[in-house]
Amino acid sequence: DTAVSQTPKYLVTQMGNDKSIKCEQNLGHDTMYWYKQDSKKFLKIMFSYNNKELIINETVPNRFSPKSPDKAHLNLHINSLELGDSAVYFCASSRLSGANVLTFGAGSRLTVL
């Protein structure tokens, strides 16, 4: 049973398009995250979300928006895709406390042409 699942695993699209990446966790965690692996292979937080609080990394363009229909899902919507958005995006989840580890999904590789 996959704990954190992301779809699609690969996404190739044209500049200017709008796309979404879905994430679901079946661990009963109350917090979910989106990370971007940048060109230098750093994992950088984009959003963290629980049912009370959305924390947005201020460096993330507002073309990116998280949507959470329920505790088990946090989808990533991207409007007007740009070449620089090409990256691997990782979803993760955890229990709320900072002493709890993150469980990551397998990643979604986005290529913008």
Next chain:
Amino acid sequence: ILNVEQSPQSLHVQEGDSTNFTCSFPSSNFYALHWYRWETAKSPEALFVMTLNGDEKKKGRISATLNTKEGYSYLYIKGSQPEDSATYLCASLRYGGSQGNLIFGKGTKLSVKP
């Protein structure tokens, strides 16, 4: 320091060698230090979370220590095996921050030759 820094960037060892690498993190307002193992084409997997100064954790041949006063953690691998080849990430969380404020280092890429 405000960033999380890991050294060395990469490491090549022979099977059977023991190895260690370093994670440096901001010591002020320290809350927790995470270690993850990241194999190529897979997702990062948690190894340890440490919160107390002097903490030492062990998982099989892998162990980690924590010094919160000087802001560093060491990860040790005893008798490296080819399956230990991966990138090892550490991440620091400062007090007052939610999990979303975990700051990751760039990782140490370990290659173990048979």
